[in-house]
Amino acid sequence: MYDVYDVVIAGAGPVGLFLAGELALAGCSVLVLEREQEETSPWKALPLGMRGLNAGSVETFYRRGMLEELLEASGADGARIGADPAAHEPPAPRGVSHFAGMQLDPAAVDTAALPFRLPGPAMEGIVTSLDAVGKVLAGRAARLGVRILRGVPVEAVTQDGDTVVTRAGGHDHRARWLVGCDGGRSAVRALAGFGFVGTEPLFTGYVAHVTFADARKLKPGFNLTPAGMYLRTPFEGHLGMMDFDGGAFDRSRPLTREHLQTVLRRVSGTDTTLTDVHLASSFTDRAMQATTYRNGRVLLAGDAAHIHSPLGGQGLNLGIGDAVNLGWKLAATIRGTAPEGLLDTYTAERHPVGAAILDWSRAQVATMNPGPNAPALRRLVRDLLGTRDGTTHVFRSTSGLFHRYDLGSDQPLVGRTAPDFRLADGTRLGDLLREGHGVALDFTTGRRLHDAATGWKGRIRYAAGPVSDDLGFGALLIRPDGIVAWTGDHDPDPEAFRGAATRWFGDPAL
Structure with a gap:
């Protein structure tokens, strides 16, 4: 379709699809390459594909106008999460x-x-599935003109300074930028030469869909035991386990019924019998992170940039945060409106967030690790x-x-996600962010920032008027990812606003 795409994205999971939609929303040409042939699989549907979206991710879907569709696809009760x-x-x-x-x-x-x-409208997290999230994001990408090729694994990556050539499925695909969203075993990360460092595993984890002969012997929910952990969810036959073997079994041998039953009996302390195993997979708590998220014209997002144990369900949320942070910055770079160094703020802002999540995961594993002192540690942590x-x-x-991102300001709201301010006419901030522009909110009676804000046409949307609660602010500048970039009082300084707008949105003359 294009001789040279603006962006090629490797990976059509939630992170890759969300990023593709963000770029296409900004007018970029996008090609997504996915190694798997089929769009759906039992690993994406409930119960094995069950995932939790935290309130921040739900807010991100809301701010792009996808919340209702997501709730419908997930079977979630919209009234439950909304205020x-x-x-x-x-x-x-x-x-x-x-x-x-x-x-x-x-x-x-x-x-x-x-x-x-x-x-x-977005105040709580929801339980969903990879199928539901993928359906919503794939539909959005298609509506915006994103091209998706499936069954084409990435085989080679070369950069020539101006473009990146990605060989996949036996064909070369040329683009100005390549983003690896191709998971924990990312081919893009390896082929483009990214460093990937961290800590080795303490356990082998298992997720399986099984048939129990005697399920009543297993307690529902999370169960920490002297030998590990097992999880029974409300979904029939959905089983999770952690066996602290140093990660020795992960992908090293077939996951037979006999092996899974042996592990389950050991970690549960019961003589539970498995009569059948329908699907099973293993994982570890290996916690690794790319040393940078950009190498020339190649970037990483999601599990390609960081992997950790699934404890607490932070992986998908972390990846969505990567995508919404990167999308508008890369689009502005492609359009030629980005200020100097804007794209470098992607690594600067998201790498510390990823590192913190890896540590959060490591702390949980350390707390769960069996041993003679483990019960005392768990009691202390629980208290x-x-x-x-x-x-x-x-x-x-x-x-x-x-x-909170460190944006160099002492104002405590700068660097945080913006509250959902509601104007007197009922318009909410979430409504103003749907098209992926920045937003200048002016609560002053004299619309004092009007002239200053209108210079960035197509990049900053200006909205003025009283709000139900201004939290003590007179004006705000909000980035396309919903992060507050600047705040002003009820007599805001137009020059200070212009300085902040230029820092994040570039020269208004461009």
């Missing part, structure tokens, strides 16, 4: 992610310690996390709403 449209205070959290299998009480979250919250401060810390760390 009352007329509410003036955000609702208390209804769920808190577990830590090392320890469930925490959302009633213990200190909502007064959660900064800059406003009620909005600490069960306090009001501890539960609040877990919620802040896992909800995806409270991370």
Whole structure:
């Protein structure tokens, strides 16, 4: 279709598809190369494809106009996660992610310690599936003109300074940029020469769809034992296990019924019998991260950039955060409107977030690791996390709403995801972000930033008027990824606004 695409993306998983949609929304030509031939599989459908989207990821879908479609595809109750449209205070959290299998009480979250919250349609996480997420994102990509080729594994990557040639399925595909979203065993990462460092595994994990002869012998939910952990979900026959063998078994031998039964009996301390194994796979807690997310004209996102154990379900959320951060920056670079160094802020902002998630995963594994001192450690951690401060810390760390990028400002809202301000006419910030532009919000009665903000036509959308709650601000500049880049008081300085806008959106004359 194109002699040279703006971007080739390797990988048609949620991260690759989300990124493809972001780039196409900005007018870029995008080709997605996927090694798997089939779009769906039992590993993407429930129960094996079950995933949790935290509130931050749900907010991202909302801000691109995909929330209702996602809820419908997931079978989720939209009323459960949304706030009352007329509410003036955000609702208390209804769920808190577990830590090392320890469930925490959302009633213990200190909502007064959660900064800059406003009620909005996206207040909670949801349980979904890879199938549901993929369906929504593939539909969006198709509507925006993204081309997807399936059954074409990446075989070679070469850069010549101006373009990248990706050989896949026996054909060369030329683009200005290549983004590897091709998973933990990323071919792009290896072929493009990225460093990948971290820690080796302590356990082999298993996820399987099985038939039990005597399922009642296994307790539902997460179960830490002297030998490891097992998980029974409400889905019939859905089994998870962790065996602390140093990761020795992962992908080294066939996952037979006999082996899975032996592991289950050991970690559960029961004589449970498996009569059949329908599907099974293994994984480890190997925690690795690319040393940089960019090498020339090749970038990485999602599991291609970082891998860790699935404890706490942070992997998909981390990848979606990568995609929404990278998309607008890469698009601006392609259009020639990006300020100097904008694309380098992708690694600068997202690499520390990935490192923190890897440490969060490692801490959970260390807490679950069996041994004579393990019960004492678990009791201590449970007691600490069960306090009001501890539960609040877990919620802040896992909800995806409270991370702050260091953007060089002392103003505490700068670098955070913007609250969902609601204008007097009912328009919400989420509505203003749907097209992927930046947003200048002006709450002053004299529309004092109007002239300053209109110079970035097509890059910054200006909106003015009173809001239901301005949280003490008079004006804000919000990036396309929903991050606050600048705040002003009720007498904002137009020159300060112009400086911030130029920093993130480039010269208005471009």
